Each structure stands twice: as C-alpha cells, then as structure tokens.
Amino acid sequence: MSTYPSGPLLSKINSPSDLRKLSKNDLPKLSDELRQFIIDVVSEKGGHLGASLGVVELTVALHYVFNTPEDQLVWDVGHQAYGHKILSGRRDNFHTNRIYKGISGFPKRSESVYDTFGVGHSSTSISAALGMSLASKLKGDKTKQHIAVIGDGSMAAGLAFEGLNHAGMEDTNLLIILNDNCMSIDPAVGALKEYLTDIATSKTYNKAKNKLWKILGKISKFGPNAQKVAQKVEGAIKSSILGESNYFESLNFRYFGPIDGHDVKHLSYVLKELKEIPGPKILHCVTQKGKGFKPAEEGNTTKWHAPGLFNKETGEIITLKKKKSPLKYQDIFGETIIELAKENENIVGVTPAMLSGSSLNKMMDEMPDRVFDVGIAEQHAVTFSAGLATQGMIPFCNIYSTFMQRAYDQVIHDVALQNLDVIFCLDRGGLVGADGSTHHGIFDFAYLRCIPNMIVSSPMNEQELRNLMYVSQLPNKGPFSIRYPRGKGVMLDWKTPFEEIEIGKGRMIKDGEEVAILSIGNTGNFVVEAQNSFEKAGLDIAHFDMRFVKPIDTDLLHTIFQKFDKIITIEDACLQGGFGSAIIEFMVDNNYKSEVVRLGIPDEFINHGTQEELYAECYFDVKAIKESVYKLISRKAQVV
Numbered sequence: 307m308s309t310y311p312s313g314p315l316l317s318k319i320n321s322p323s324d325l326r327k328l329s330k331n332d333l334p335k336l337s338d339e340l341r342q343f344i345i346d347v348v349s350e351k352g353g354h355l356g357a358s359l360g361v362v363e364l365t366v367a368l369h370y371v372f373n374t375p376e377d378q379l380v381w382d383v384g385h386q387a388y389g390h391k392i393l394s395g396r397r398d399n400f401h402t403n404r405i406y407k408g409i410s411g412f413p414k415r416s417e418s419v420y421d422t423f424g425v426g427h428s429s430t431s432i433s434a435a436l437g438m439s440l441a442s443k444l445k446g447d448k449t450k451q452h453i454a455v456i457g458d459g460s461m462a463a464g465l466a467f468e469g470l471n472h473a474g475m476e477d478t479n480l481l482i483i484l485n486d487n488c489m490s491i492d493p494a495v496g497a498l499k500e501y502l503t504d505i506a507t508s509k510t511y512n513k514a515k516n517k518l519w520k521i522l523g524k525i526s527k528f529g530p531n532a533q534k535v536a537q538k539v540e541g542a543i544k545s546s547i548l549g550e551s552n553y554f555e556s557l558n559f560r561y562f563g564p565i566d567g568h569d570v571k572h573l574s575y576v577l578k579e580l581k582e583i584p585g586p587k588i589l590h591c592v593t594q595k596g597k598g599f600k601p602a603e604e605g606n607t608t609k610w611h612a613p614g615l616f617n618k619e620t621g622e623i624i625t626l627k628k629k630k631s632p633l634k635y636q637d638i639f640g641e642t643i644i645e646l647a648k649e650n651e652n653i654v655g656v657t658p659a660m661l662s663g664s665s666l667n668k669m670m671d672e673m674p675d676r677v678f679d680v681g682i683a684e685q686h687a688v689t690f691s692a693g694l695a696t697q698g699m700i701p702f703c704n705i706y707s708t709f710m711q712r713a714y715d716q717v718i719h720d721v722a723l724q725n726l727d728v729i730f731c732l733d734r735g736g737l738v739g740a741d742g743s744t745h746h747g748i749f750d751f752a753y754l755r756c757i758p759n760m761i762v763s764s765p766m767n768e769q770e771l772r773n774l775m776y777v778s779q780l781p782n783k784g785p786f787s788i789r790y791p792r793g794k795g796v797m798l799d800w801k802t803p804f805e806e807i808e809i810g811k812g813r814m815i816k817d818g819e820e821v822a823i824l825s826i827g828n829t830g831n832f833v834v835e836a837q838n839s840f841e842k843a844g845l846d847i848a849h850f851d852m853r854f855v856k857p858i859d860t861d862l863l864h865t866i867f868q869k870f871d872k873i874i875t876i877e878d879a880c881l882q883g884g885f886g887s888a889i890i891e892f893m894v895d896n897n898y899k900s901e902v903v904r905l906g907i908p909d910e911f912i913n914h915g916t917q918e919e920l921y922a923e924c925y926f927d928v929k930a931i932k933e934s935v936y937k938l939i940s941r942k943a944q945v946v
C-alpha cells in the first residue's frame with residue numbers, strides 16, 4: 307500500500323469508471339489533488355515531472371469523457387502518463403514508479419489494460435492509434451474511439467508525419483490531441499514549432515476560430531446524419547473566415563483549437579463534442595510544462611523535465627554532495643568537442659533534440675553556428691550529417707544508443723555505404739537504469755559491427771573517450787562510432803593531452819596466467835575492481851581492454867588465444883551478436899579451442915532499476931566476474 311496520502315476525491319478513484327461518477331464541477335479539485343500527488347511522489351522517488359504536470363487536466367478530461375479502456379487512449383513517449391497511471395488503478399503503487407521490480411515509468415501493455423500501447427520512444431502514437439482505429443473499422447465497430455496524445459516536440463518527427471499522412475486518407479474515429487507546450491526537453495525547434503506558435507497566438511485566427519467553434523457546436527447537435535453537411539459548411543466557413551490554409555486541414559484532418567489545456571471543464575465539454583464528429587480530427591491544446599508547481603513554472607523548464615529528487619516546498623534540487631566526484635561521460639564529450647572544434651574548424655555538432663542530455667548545449671553557447679539541434683529526428687540527423695560530411699565537414703552526430711535504432715538505414719545507406727567521415731557518439735550505451743527496457747542502449751555493438759566500413763569503439767574511461775574523439779576527427783577515418791555509458795566516469799583528472807590511438811588496437815591492462823578477461827568499454831572498470839580480490843586470493847588474472855569491437859585487434863587476440871585456454875568476455879550489451887560473439891567468431895575462424903565464458907545481457911528485454919541492480923540481474927557485475935573466474939579455475943583444477 308502507498309504511504310502517500312491522496313486528496314479526498316483522488317483517494318476514491320480506483321479506476322476511470324470511478325472518475326466518471328464525479329460531477330463536472332469536481333474536476334478542477336480532482337486535478338489539483340492529482341497534481342499534488344504527482345509532486346509528492348516524484349519529489350521523493352524521482353522521475354519525469356514537467357510533462358506529467360502539464361497534462362493533468364487533459365488526463366482527467368480524457369478519462370472523464372471517453373470510456374477507457376474500451377476507447378483507446380495512446381500516449382506518445384509516455385513520460386507524461388503519470389496522471390493516467392494514477393487514475394487507472396496504480397495510485398497505491400505509484401511510489402514504486404521506475405524502481406526495481408516496481409511499475410514502469412512509461413505505459414506498458416503488460417502492466418495495465420489502460421496502457422494500450424507500449425512506449426518510451428517518441429512519435430509512435432498516431433500510427434499506433436490509427437492501426438487500432440482501422441482494426442475497429444474492419445471489425446465493424448463504429449463507436450469505439452481512438453485518441454493519440456502527442457506533444458509538439460514529438461509531432462515534428464518523421465514518423466508522426468507518416469502517421470498523419472496516412473490517417474488523413476482514412477475515415478476512422480481518430481482524435482489526435484496536440485499537447486503544445488512549446489517545449490521538447492529543451493525548447494522545441496523547427497518550422498512546425500514556429501507555425502504552431504503563430505496559430506496559438508494569432509488574435510485574428512483565434513477570434514475566427516471561436517466563432518467557428520460556436521457554429522460547429524450547434525451543427526453537431528443535429529446528430530451524425532448532419533455530419534456530412536456540417537463538414538461542407540465547416541470547410542466553406544473556414545476558408546471564408548480564415549482565408550488561409552491550415553497545415554493539418556491540408557492533410558484532411560479537421561482541426562480544432564487552440565484551446566486552453568488547463569481548463570478541465572471546458573476541455574471535457576470540447577472532447578464530448580468532438581466525440582460526436584466522425585473522421586480524423588485534431589485538437590490543439592496549449593499547456594504549460596510544469597503547470598501548478600511554481601519552481602517548475604518559473605524556473606528552467608529543461609531542468610524540471612526530470613529533475614531527480616527535490617524539496618517540494620522550496621523547489622531545491624537535492625544532490626548527494628560528494629567532495630569530488632568524476633564528471634558524467636556526457637560532460638567529457640561536451641567539453642572535448644569544444645576543445646577539438648577550436649582546433650578544427652570543420653567540426654560541427656548534431657543532436658536530435660538531446661541538446662542538454664548530450665551536453666552539446668555548452669558548444670551551442672560558445673559556437674552557436676556550429677551546433678544543430680534538429681528536433682526529434684534521428685533519421686534526419688544521420689542523413690543531414692552525411693550531407694555535411696560530403697562537403698568536408700566533420701559532424702559529431704551525438705545520438706543516444708537507443709534512439710539510434712530509429713536511424714539504422716540512414717547509418718548503412720547514407721553514411722557507411724558511402725564511407726563518409728561521420729562520427730557517431732552514442733551516449734547512454736548499455737543499461738541505463740530507471741528508464742528501463744525502452745531506453746537501454748544494448749543493441750548497438752551487434753547492429754553496428756555487421757556494417758562494412760563502420761568503426762565500433764567504446765572507451766573504458768574519460769581519457770580513452772577523449773582519445774577516441776581525437777582520433778575520429780583526423781582525416782579519412784570513415785564512419786566511426788564511439789559508445790559510452792550513462793552516468794559518471796571514473797577519473798578525477800580527465801583533462802589529459804590527446805594521444806593518437808591506433809584504430810583497431812586494444813591494450814593490456816594487466817598480464818596474467820590462469821584466465822584472460824577481455825572487456826569492452828565501461829565494463830573494464832568492473833574487472834579492475836574484481837582484480838583486488840583476485841590479488842588477495844593469489845590469482846594471476848590477465849585483463850585486456852579491447853577498445854574496438856570492430857576492427858577487432860586480431861594481433862592481440864592471437865597472442866591471447868595462444869597463451870590462455872580460459873577466457874572471459876564482458877560487455878554491457880546484448881550477448882547475441884555483440885563483442886563476445888566477435889571474440890568467438892575469431893576463435894572459430896582461427897581454430898583456437900579455448901573455453902570462453904561470455905558475460906553480458908541475455909536475450910531478453912530488461913526492465914528498470916538502478917544500473918547496479920540491473921548489472922547484477924544480467925550477471926555481468928563484479929560478483930559475476932569473480933564467480934566466473936573461480937568456476938573456470940576450479941574446473942581446471944579438477945581436470946588437473
């Protein structure tokens with residue numbers, strides 16, 4: 307049971323059907339209680355705050371008006387669905403949100419019937435809801451409603467446009483709620499954003515819209531048979547009073563709004579009216595991220611997207627103060643690219659909507675002309691980088707490993723096939739922790755190492771990250787990926803002079819006798835930690851940081867396989883097709899017969915928890931290394 311009290315209305319809502327028993331006049335109070343509950347829990351347990359606060363009224367109104375879960379509500383990204391979770395039966399375990407074995411921070415079909423579509427990556431809602439609505443149509447169900455809720459940031463992605471483009475041609479009960487708060491994680495960018503701001507703020511447009519809304523309200527009262535006539539009348543009125551075309555209407559949608567997304571009573575009225583209007587329609591709601599929590603409303607909206615723990619009275623963000631601790635890998639990237647860009651004028655930074663998440667914001671401040679935030683558009687980010695590279699620019703295209711999955715064809719077709727000098731910095735490689743299965747960046751070694759021309763590397767520490775970045779921008783290196791983990795590094799003095807690493811060369815961290823451990827990236831530090839206990843036990847265990855998954859250091863591997871018949875590989879990545887697989891392929895291709903134990907992520911989707919909990923669950927933490935070594939050695943001892 308939850309230790310978090312909720313207000314008198316919220317405490318009685320165990321499912322949306324309870325909510326639908328309330329009177330319309332209760333909705334503002336319920337919204338306040340829901341908002342407070344989110345603040346109470348998130349301040350102590352962490353998670354996404356700003357987006358969920360911004361859609362409190364929308365969430366209440368949607369569940370009030372629509373018959374969920376019969377009517378299908380699809381959230382985009384899903385970081386804003388906390389209110390939805392709380393209203394749909396998860397109030398009492400909401401305090402386990404994003405915690406190991408607790409509920410997921412995103413909608414998840416296996417968690418609740420109210421979570422109609424699993425989500426975490428953006429811009430899927432329109433396509434998914436359209437699929438559902440077409441399925442209803444094919445089954446002859448004309449009453450079921452399908453609602454996609456999508457933010458202005460996510461609306462700018464290619465996938466969202468593809469969904470709109472298709473939906474505009476289909477006569478289904480699809481309602482898209484455009485939740486326009488002018489923000490992505492950082493301020494939203496792009497021409498669509500400018501367009502939305504224009505229509506949301508244009509006085510003439512809004513006056514005309516209001517008139518139109520009143521007329522439409524009257525028309526819709528005549529029932530479904532009047533709809534065809536209404537549509538025609540509406541079209542004629544729109545073109546005469548607005549005199550300009552609307553982006554969504556040009557795609558065959560009926561566009562309504564913009565309306566105030568915080569007026570819950572008006573929202574419910576409007577949604578009820580829209581329910582009666584068949585065909586694809588879009589309701590443009592203007593909301594404020596962080597609404598109702600002063601520090602988030604008045605402070606840095608980006609910071610309040612996912613602030614960590616905070617004092618809910620003062621808004622002070624709680625940091626565990628350690629005297630001196632290493633910087634995050636993303637910050638080493640952010641500092642190093644500036645250093646390199648000062649020396650090499652062809653270097654530019656590219657990010658698909660992760661300006662502060664990647665720490666490219668520092669370069670944006672110093673060299674605004676040389677950083678491009680292209681919005682949530684991973685595919686475009688990659689092909690755009692390819693275009694830059696054809697002209698001799700050196701793009702550092704920084705994409706979280708998990709989001710790079712979106713741009714796979716672009717990596718192959720636009721970059722690798724043409725052997726262009728594009729550097730992919732894959733942040734959040736490996737298990738990322740509380741964001742869970744949608745966000746773990748664990749497939750990259752496997753999906754990149756099969757691409758010809760692609761260099762696949764991963765640094766063990768900050769110095770290595772800097773050196774890899776340095777060598778990647780030297781002339782004619784071709785496509786070069788550098789993958790590093792979420793969170794802090796391991797060095798206090800990271801600002802070492804650049805060294806030119808030879809591509810495809812690993813390094814010996816420690817020689818040994820009994821067993822050789824081959825690590826890639828961050829997992830090398832787990833091996834270093836395990837060495838303490840091996841030394842104490844009098845075991846002489848060798849350790850090699852391979853640095854490159856591709857090209858793999860075959861010279862070093864020949865030396866290792868000639869000397870060791872017991873080998874352990876370790877990676878913070880999927881075992882299928884990854885680093886360990888590359889080592890086994892080498893072994894088989896070269897007829898070595900060593901015993902190889904591969905540590906890494908099994909062939910499963912891994913849920914959320916702290917990174918440490920998940921390393922242990924997947925069995926590639928320090929304990930797993932120790933146990934694997936002892937197991938290998940004792941077996942050898944028995945044979946001897």
Ligand SMILES: Cc1ncc(C[n+]2csc(CCOP(=O)(O)OP(=O)(O)O)c2C)c(N)n1
Binds near residue numbers: 490684
């Ligand atoms: C494909 C993909 N790229 C990047 C992200 C990271 N991301 C999470 S939320 C977000 C911003 C979404 O903005 P918007 O849709 O406007 O929603 P808001 O947060 O403003 O409610 C981004 C870029 C993601 N989830 N999926």
